[in-house]
Amino acid sequence: MAPTSIHKRFRNVFVQNFEQPIFHFSSTTTMRTALLFALLVLFSIVESKKDWDYCTTSSECDNKCCSSQYSGDGKLKCTPNGTQCVSGGGGGNDGGSGKNWSGVNSYFLWALSESDRKAHLSALRDAGIKVVRIFIVRVNGGTKSTSASFTPDLEDIKVGNYQDGILNKIDLLMRDCKAYGIKLNLVMHDRYSLGVWQKDGYVAKYGSAEKFYTSSDAQRDYDKRIQHVLQHRNPYLGNTTWGQLTDVVWAFGIQNEGRGHMQNFKQPWTWHCNRAKAMRPMINKKIYITTGGGADFSDSLQDAHFQCPDIDVIGLHNYGTSSDDVRKNVNTGISKAKQHGKKIIYEEYGAEGNNKAKVIGDQADVCNQLGVPFWPWEFVKADQSSYEYWTGSGAWNTHVSKAKAASNPKSAFNWN
Numbered sequence: 001m002a003p004t005s006i007h008k009r010f011r012n013v014f015v016q017n018f019e020q021p022i023f024h025f026s027s028t029t030t031m032r033t034a035l036l037f038a039l040l041v042l043f044s045i046v047e048s049k050k051d052w053d054y055c056t057t058s059s060e061c062d063n064k065c066c067s068s069q070y071s072g073d074g075k076l077k078c079t080p081n082g083t084q085c086v087s088g089g090g091g092g093n094d095g096g097s098g099k100n101w102s103g104v105n106s107y108f109l110w111a112l113s114e115s116d117r118k119a120h121l122s123a124l125r126d127a128g129i130k131v132v133r134i135f136i137v138r139v140n141g142g143t144k145s146t147s148a149s150f151t152p153d154l155e156d157i158k159v160g161n162y163q164d165g166i167l168n169k170i171d172l173l174m175r176d177c178k179a180y181g182i183k184l185n186l187v188m189h190d191r192y193s194l195g196v197w198q199k200d201g202y203v204a205k206y207g208s209a210e211k212f213y214t215s216s217d218a219q220r221d222y223d224k225r226i227q228h229v230l231q232h233r234n235p236y237l238g239n240t241t242w243g244q245l246t247d248v249v250w251a252f253g254i255q256n257e258g259r260g261h262m263q264n265f266k267q268p269w270t271w272h273c274n275r276a277k278a279m280r281p282m283i284n285k286k287i288y289i290t291t292g293g294g295a296d297f298s299d300s301l302q303d304a305h306f307q308c309p310d311i312d313v314i315g316l317h318n319y320g321t322s323s324d325d326v327r328k329n330v331n332t333g334i335s336k337a338k339q340h341g342k343k344i345i346y347e348e349y350g351a352e353g354n355n356k357a358k359v360i361g362d363q364a365d366v367c368n369q370l371g372v373p374f375w376p377w378e379f380v381k382a383d384q385s386s387y388e389y390w391t392g393s394g395a396w397n398t399h400v401s402k403a404k405a406a407s408n409p410k411s412a413f414n415w416n
Contacts, residue, residue: 051080080338100368100411102403103131103185103375105348107256110166110173111139113147116381117173121180123391124379127400128407131250133185133347133375134173136166136229138198145383153193154229155201159221167232174248175236185347186242187253187292188226191260213259213271223278230282243282251313252283253292260295273308280310293317293347297329306340315347321355323362330370334412343413350377350387357394364402371412374402 048062054077055061061078109120109132124132141150151166170186177184193200194209202212202221212218230243230252237245243252254275259265276289283289293315294300300316316333318326326346333344346367351359360376367374376399382388389395 049078051078053078098411098415100371100406100409101373101415102129102364102399102406103133103345103373104129104379104399105133105375105377106379107133107135107137108139108143108148109134109380110170111148111151116147117176119381120379121176121182124182125180127403129403130181131183131185133187134170135187135190135256137190137193138200144380144388146381153200155225157201157204159201159205160224161201162228164232167229171234171236174234174245177248178237183248183250185251185253185290186249187256188229190256191258209262210265213265214267219274222275226275226279227282230279244284246284246286249287251288251290252279253290253315255292257293257295257299257317260299269302269304272305273311276308276310288312290315301329301333301336303336306336306342311342313343313345315345317348319349321351321359323366326363326366327370330367330372334370334372337413344372346372346374348375348377352386356389357398360395361398361402364399368402368406368409371409
């Protein structure tokens with residue numbers, strides 16, 4: 001929105017008054033009238049500008065950000081939630097005052113031996129990587145040639161028949177995280193347990209992923225799962241419910257890649273938002289709710305995620321190798337997040353084989369340039385023939401380097 005024409009006329013009159021007087025004062029009353037008029041003119045000039053008014057410095061704007069960031073014509077405007085503000089003001093209400101950062105995926109870290117758990121946390125602490133993403137999901141003993149012990153899912157056999165052994169193991173991980181200064185991005189369930197990699201109690205009861213996402217009974221059952229998890233108490237941390245463990249929980253994810261690889265499933269994208277609504281009353285306001293990501297950029301960037309009032313963070317997942325594609329879609333995510341008052345993270349990405357370190361590094365560079373946190377897949381002391389990597393490898397060294405570089409770029413969001 002351009003400045004009003006009356007502002008332009010007032011500026012012209014004000015300049016004329018200083019360059020060549022156009023008023024001739026014949027009395028004190030006339031002079032007072034002229035001075036009052038001049039003050040009104042001055043007020044109109046310095047009045048703060050509204051969203052999308054043209055500007056020259058950030059201090060002119062109500063939102064404190066003068067920028068061409070989202071400007072179609074390339075001109076400086078008062079930009080709501082802008083992150084590329086010119087001098088003279090801050091970055092808006094959520095303007096990215098902090099630094100960028102990196103997290104990591106290690107989805108069954110809780111299943112490893114105590115010595116291996118602590119080795120992971122120690123390495124992450126030393127690298128400055130402060131958040132690790134885990135799932136509540138069945139893990140087979142020795143999976144990926146690790147020290148993992150067999151652990152059934154919370155509802156491995158029957159929906160509502162909670163097998164709390166998995167939560168008890170995560171209790172121990174939480175205790176360790178507190179000691180090492182690490183937080184968790186804790187995902188409630190894995191979509192691929194619905195008949196892809198595994199078949200849990202939901203498959204036994206509802207038969208298919210399509211029924212899981214559409215049945216009102218299934219949704220009520222899943223909300224009960226959420227309630228059970230969030231109200232579980234950690235005996236090592238003051239017997240506090242998980243939903244209030246702000247010292248060790250960064251976020252709760254609704255589901256890993258919900259609706260992933262279901263191209264023929266055309267229902268509205270309302271499932272995530274309804275689950276977030278159920279979660280919100282049981283979670284401390286300092287803990288984020290994330291989508292858990294989508295199987296690809298298209299799923300991750302669904303408008304419904306950004307429009308949902310109870311979702312805080314939208315996770316973007318991608319296993320393509322094109323950095324240009326990452327830049328394009330992360331920029332789209334930033335724009336949507338700013339529009340709706342949300343945040344995004346590049347929550348899952350990686351590569352196999354000899355290309356692993358390069359992809360991790362190149363896409364981390366893009367995220368650092370754009371100010372978006374990045375989370376490679378997957379840091380674990382395991383057979384490294386697939387996406388896994390461990391300390392001493394090229395992929396790990398690259399991740400550490402980019403994580404440390406992340407402390408330099410300004411974040412696109414204000415992470416509290």
